[in-house]
Amino acid sequence: MSYIPTASQTAGPFFNFGLTANPGLGNLAAAGAEGERIRLAFRVIDGDGAPTPGDAMIELWQADSIGRYPHPLDARGNETGRFHGFGRLETDLNGCCTFETVKPGRVASPDGSLQAPHINVVLFARGLLKHLHTRVYFESDPANTQDSVLALVPEERRATLLARHDEDDPATWRFDVVLQGDRETVFFDV
Amino acid sequence: MIEYPRTPPGTQPAYFHEAYRATHRRAPRQPLICLPHTLSELSGPLYGHNPIGETDNDLTRHFPDPPQGERIIVAGRVLDEDGRGVPGALIEIWQANAAGRYRHSRDNHLAPLDPNFRGAGRALTDAQGNYRFTTIKPGAYPWRNHDNAWRPAHIHFSLFGSGLLSRLVTQMYFPNDPLIPLDPMLSAIPDREARQRLVSSFDLSITEPEWALGYRFDIVLRGRRCTPFEEPQP
Numbered sequence: 190m191s192y193i194p195t196a197s198q199t200a201g202p203f204f205n206f207g208l209t210a211n212p213g214l215g216n217l218a219a220a221g222a223e224g225e226r227i228r229l230a231f232r233v234i235d236g237d238g239a240p241t242p243g244d245a246m247i248e249l250w251q252a253d254s255i256g257r258y259p260h261p262l263d264a265r266g267n268e269t270g271r272f273h274g275f276g277r278l279e280t281d282l283n284g285c286c287t288f289e290t291v292k293p294g295r296v297a298s299p300d301g302s303l304q305a306p307h308i309n310v311v312l313f314a315r316g317l318l319k320h321l322h323t324r325v326y327f328e329s330d331p332a333n334t335q336d337s338v339l340a341l342v343p344e345e346r347r348a349t350l351l352a353r354h355d356e357d358d359p360a361t362w363r364f365d366v367v368l369q370g371d372r373e374t375v376f377f378d379v
Numbered sequence: 380m381i382e383y384p385r386t387p388p389g390t391q392p393a394y395f396h397e398a399y400r401a402t403h404r405r406a407p408r409q410p411l412i413c414l415p416h417t418l419s420e421l422s423g424p425l426y427g428h429n430p431i432g433e434t435d436n437d438l439t440r441h442f443p444d445p446p447q448g449e450r451i452i453v454a455g456r457v458l459d460e461d462g463r464g465v466p467g468a469l470i471e472i473w474q475a476n477a478a479g480r481y482r483h484s485r486d487n488h489l490a491p492l493d494p495n496f497r498g499a500g501r502a503l504t505d506a507q508g509n510y511r512f513t514t515i516k517p518g519a520y521p522w523r524n525h526d527n528a529w530r531p532a533h534i535h536f537s538l539f540g541s542g543l544l545s546r547l548v549t550q551m552y553f554p555n556d557p558l559i560p561l562d563p564m565l566s567a568i569p570d571r572e573a574r575q576r577l578v579s580s581f582d583l584s585i586t587e588p589e590w591a592l593g594y595r596f597d598i599v600l601r602g603r604r605c606t607p608f609e610e611p612q613p
Contacts, residue, residue, distance in 0.1 A: 191461070192459070192461070192462050192599045193390050193573065193599060194386055194390070194391075194460065194547070194599050194600060194601045195547060195549055195598045196390060196391055196392060196549060196568045196573045196574070197392060197547060197548060198535075198549045198550040198564055198577065199401075199550075199564060200535065200537075200548050201535065202483075202485065203481040203483040203485070203486055204473060204535065205483055206482055206483060206497065206498065206499050207472065207473025207498070207535065208471060208473065235405050236403070236404035236408075239404075241405075243485065248424075248546075250419070250422075250424055252419070258418060258419075258422040259425070260422035260423065260542075262421055262422045263422060275424035296417065296418050296419055297417075297418060298417055299416075304419070307419070309419050309420070311543070311546060314405060315401050315405075316399070316401030316402050316404070316405035316406070317394070317405060317406075318392035318393070318394060318399065318402065318564065319391055319392055320546065320548060321394075321407065322414070322420075337415075338415075341412055341413075341414070346409075368404070368405045368406070368407060369404060369405070369406070369408050373408060373409050375409075375412055376407050376409075376411050376412070377411060377413070377414035378411035378412065378413045379414050379544055
């Protein structure tokens with residue numbers, strides 16, 4: 190017998206005290222975790238260009254600096270305990286939140302090729318009846334041209350999945366999640 | 380690695396729903412791009428190692444004095460698509476108090492806050508996928524979606540299963556609530572049975588004599604090969 194997955198409902202605007210009370214979840218990799226430390230700064234914008242004021246939540250899931258997930262499906266394991274790979278923050282009144290992590294390595298595709306470094310993003314918000322999936326890739330990474338997921342995205346929309354270096358701070362990458370409009374972010378049906 | 384089944388049409392809400400106003404400027408307009416499932420999607424955050432406090436699943440015991448309202452027990456099982464219990468799943472809940480007000484700085488509803496009720500809890504499912512919360516029955520409250528709009532009483536649920544694709548945030552409703560047929564969030568789910576599955580059922584076997592009424596709410600997460608990768612912590 191097949192059971193049908195329970196329907197999603199919006200997280201609404203008032204999830205803060207239930208889900209995002211712990212700002213420590215803004216750090217995906219504790220001090221001492223291997224790899225290049227980066228900050229990943231998000232801004233979430235609606236169809237009017239307005240930020241989501243405190244009523245959106247971003248969750249991240251990523252591999253470590255050599256492309257291993259801390260999960261039993263990844264046979265290579267990740268034993269240090271310093272890398273969690275999971276993050277969760279609410280957006281502030283300007284629609285922004287910033288995570289601390291390490292730049293992920295490359296993860297294998299089912300066809301055996303290697304994916305470009307990427308971070309999985311899950312977005313929840315008032316007005317989203319079901320969460321949205323997208324991915325952060327890194328602008329100018331030479332592996333992007335070989336990535337099997339980016340290859341599925343129409344070329345003119347690929348730039349919406351690229352985080353960009355902050356002009357003043359090379360350790361910070363910026364990524365806008367645009368829910369609607371000319372620069373609408375690519376979202377995935379998973 | 381095997382891909383998860385896709386969810387049957389009509390059993391999940393659409394992103395754009397005319398009657399739910401906040402979707403108008405937030406629902407994506409471009410078609411979503413179908414993503415093959417890779418290790419990135421099939422793996423997911425594990426919470427089994429996170430310490431869960433003794434009273435985390437009893438929202439009536441977060442302050443020295445009990446909260447106002449009708450004490451209830453909400454219990455059930457978390458299952459995968461084969462109907463097998465999902466062990467070690469993290470469940471987080473949050474809700475309004477008995478008067479229909481959230482402990483949130485931007486909830487302006489003119490109803491009293493309860494100093495003895497925060498309204499958030501969490502639990503891990505046991506080896507068979509069972510969970511249990513003690514809480515207060517939340518009140519209905521108005522919202523500004525349309526003229527004279529009221530949300531049916533509900534408890535928000537957030538769940539982490541075995542992988543990123545199992546992630547679920549939903550709301551549990553109460554049986555025989557007259558507001559349910561009027562609710563735009565529920566009507567966004569096309570399939571009638573899928574809507575009905577979000578409504579808990581009164582359950583005398585969960586009810587505790589001289590103490591609290593019991594409601595059953597079973598939840599199905601995506602995934603067929605439930606991987607018992609981690610025993611829940613004692």
